[in-house]
Amino acid sequence: MVRKPSMGRQKIEIKRIEQEDSRQVTFSKRRAGLFKKASELCILCGAQTSIIVFSPAGKVFSFVHPSVEAVVDRYLSGSPAAVVAGGNVSLIDAHRGVNQRELTRQHTELVHQFEAEKKKGEQQQQLKKANEQNVPWWEGPIENLGLHELERLQHHLDQLKTRVTNRADEIMSRAPFFPQMNAMNSIGMPDHHYETKPNPNNPAMVPRAYGFGYGGYAGYTDRNMTGGFY
Template identity: 50%
Template sequence: MSKKTSLGRQKILIEKIQKKSHLQVTFSKRRSGLFKKASELCTLCGVEIAIIVFSPANKPFSFGHSEIESIIDRYLTRNPPQESNTHQIVEAHRNANVHDLNMQLTQLLNHLEIEKKKGEEIDHMRKARQRKFWWECPIDELGFYELLQLKVSIEELKKNLGKFASKCIMELSNMSSPNIGFQYGYF
């Protein structure tokens, strides 16, 4: 079975497409891309755009921002745009909404940063606690150096317990009551 190879993203010669089905597919994709770019231009630059495109089947498609009729009328009569109070009010309201949303976003990002720091502190404390009580881990989970440290710590503990036991015995034997050691079960 032969593997079907794809042409992928290759440079396409700019010439009229002869096949009707390919022509329609290409038109649909390019039309949506054109309208998307026009919308981005309106959003980024605040321009007014009117685009009219006829499909290979002579079906009209249009895109307009703000209203396609007013833009075409302005173009045909060569009149400058009429600034209306409504447009200014809508623009001011939109800018206020954008400002409010930006403030909310900033607050949420600050809150997120604080929570991340708290999480890091908790994680750091958890790791410190694990390091502090590393000897409580199962022995087979300890590495070579941790096992050596455990051995040294146990030997140190044994030595300290021996000293402490000797000290307790000495204190008990130095007490005036001879029965005190037997009374508490030390001997």
């Protein structure tokens, strides 16, 4: 069986990306890769590097080793960098490089935090806009919510469910147990007394009475035959 030749890794055509979102994603990935390669070059070869990149949105990103001043001065003057015995970069420049890398890392983290806060603010604006349109907060859009926002929303929904259940139980506990009897007492039943006697010729007719301390009803248990109020 003849195996088909592998297509291998396809070459990507280098041209401007027209779609704005795809262009921004590609810039972020390629920028990180560029800085990583520059860092490896500095570590492996001891190269002095300065990279400044402006994004399509106008944001600036940089990677420098050991410092901007050292790289620019060396480029403008055309003189070699100061070295010590053994051919190593001067301690001052090395110290500057460490500080610059730390500042670059902090800057990157701040940019990520800013982007996260910006996204969070946009989501809150969407919820606020939904509230202004008289839409309940639990029916607001959730398509753009992140995991943290979804967990908070679920927590609030659980709290609302518990409150509704407790309120329903409270209302049910206050409901009258004998609504018909209370209605009879509220309209004031006349206090009439009817004398009823069992039929000696019919032992199945047994007198019964309901009182509960409110006045009540008396009669006989015999199919549909009953007595009167007392």
